[in-house]
Amino acid sequence: MTEHVSPLAMASQGLAPEVTVSKDIIRRGLIIAPVVMVIAGVIWGLTGAWSAGLGLAVVLMNFGLAAALISWAAPISLALMMGVSLFGYLIRLGLISVSVYLVRDVSWVSLPALGITIIVTHLGLLFWEMRFIAASLAFPGLRPNAQEYPSSSAAETP
DSSP: OOOOOOGGGSOOOSOOHHHHHHHHHHHHHHHHHHHHHHHHHHHHOHHHHHHHHHHHHHHHHHHHHHHHHHHHHTTTOHHHHHHHHHHHHHHHHHHHHHHHHHHTTOTTOOHHHHHHHHHHHHHHHHHHHHTTEEOSSSSOEEOOOTTTSOOHHHHHOO
């Protein structure tokens, strides 16, 4: 008699697309960091630029921590991955709140610049990354480049 195993007790056997997506988000965040810091510097002065830099660091570490937690839990079990996703989200929100709370009275921090940077870069990077995500089970994570995976009709043409 075969034993029935719950799908939630099973582990993820595939690659971890969240790591490649997170690395891509972090790469894009580093690309826009100087622009965001300059814009914040123009609006709020030097404190705005430093605050935007801090906000970007918080956002990029948040994305990296999310990917690390999920990629750690997925090979163990899907139920653990779901729990880590939910409670990891709550913990990461707490870490963002604590980081803002710890620097709220520091002289070089502009709270409006910090808050706006955290909110706008989170949303902006996620929307930017949506353009590069493959909504396919064949290619979970980032969409493959056309050079890496040519279509069958392109491969047949001389």
